[in-house]
Amino acid sequence: MTIDIQEILGFLPHRYPFLLIDRIVEFEPRKRCVAIKNVTINEPFFQGHFPGHPIMPGVLVIEAMAQAGGIIMMHEMPDRQEKLVVFTGIERAKFRQPVTPGDQLRIEIDVLAFRTRAGRIEGKAYVDGKMACEATLTCAVVQRAGADPKPAPRPDTDQVATAAAAVTSTE
Numbered sequence: 001m002t003i004d005i006q007e008i009l010g011f012l013p014h015r016y017p018f019l020l021i022d023r024i025v026e027f028e029p030r031k032r033c034v035a036i037k038n039v040t041i042n043e044p045f046f047q048g049h050f051p052g053h054p055i056m057p058g059v060l061v062i063e064a065m066a067q068a069g070g071i072i073m074m075h076e077m078p079d080r081q082e083k084l085v086v087f088t089g090i091e092r093a094k095f096r097q098p099v100t101p102g103d104q105l106r107i108e109i110d111v112l113a114f115r116t117r118a119g120r121i122e123g124k125a126y127v128d129g130k131m132a133c134e135a136t137l138t139c140a141v142v143q144r145a146g147a148d149p150k151p152a153p154r155p156d157t158d159q160v161a162t163a164a165a166a167v168t169s170t171e
Contacts, residue, residue, distance in 0.1 A: 001027040011074045017044045020064035033109050035068035041101035056099035061133045065123030068109045073119050084144045093135035103127045117141050
């Protein structure tokens, strides 16, 4: 199963310049996905990171992994327009080689734990078959502000802590 950019826009709230995946080329619900990010010199972060020697910030490579993992989570939610997937942790992040303009980032995500309110994934990003970055990420699913008539709690409150504890306790 593949997912094109128009479908990605239906799963994720991110928009330019912060939508960091262009296509899903492999997708197994609740298990795995492979996403593609085409890195161009037109990316706004290259203006300052670094002039004359553009390198994609490592935190944005990890964000791209999180967005791909977010699609796995959101795919299972019928009320996805009312939800957000937010980070609760980044572990064992390693950056192996720089990502530069012209590279195609292949992001492979494997689900380690999956619950309706939280998840844990292993992400690996490759350029030309060589690993550029790897990390284990945890996330929580929270109510999107304005989606519910009652005020939604901020994502960094009890909702995230409860979901993070649930996914961490499965290890």
